[in-house]
Amino acid sequence: MDKVLLNWLWNNKKTIGLIAITISIITWTLELTDLVYVCPYCRAQRTIIGMLGISLLLPNTRNWINLYFASIIAFFGFFVAAYQHFEGWKKIMFGKFVWGEHWYINSWLLSGFALFIISGLLLLIWTSPRPSK
Secondary structure (H helix, E strand, O other): OHHHHHHHHHHOHHHHHHHHHHHHHHHHHHHHOOOOOOOHHHHHHHHHHHHHHHHHHOOOOOOHHHHHHHHHHHHHHHHHHHHHHHHHHHHHHOOOOOOOOOHHHOHHHHHHHHHHHHHHHHHHHHOOOOOOO
16 A cells, blocks of 8 residues: 555655645745734745745656755754744643634644645655555
């Protein structure tokens, strides 16, 4: 089963890259139109998601230059998202965490999604398809 999913992801990597770029553009649009609050952590995360999406659109994602730059970019994004996510965990541990009126734009929740997306995109860039038996 894991080879089937991996091959499906590999065969649709350009579509996944376009989805990542779309996520980045939509979230930037939400901030630039003042529909969400300004957050430097979120800005870094959404930019990195878009850059990794662009990296997936390259003809050869396994090129060492692409692997190098994608890894550095993803590491930075992962660090920023993990820091923001840990701040939420600190609030939970001290009893100060509040979901807020708009729980779906809570920074703790969104940074968790960013961790998931950034790590998934980087793993897809680094992975090569395996032949099915």
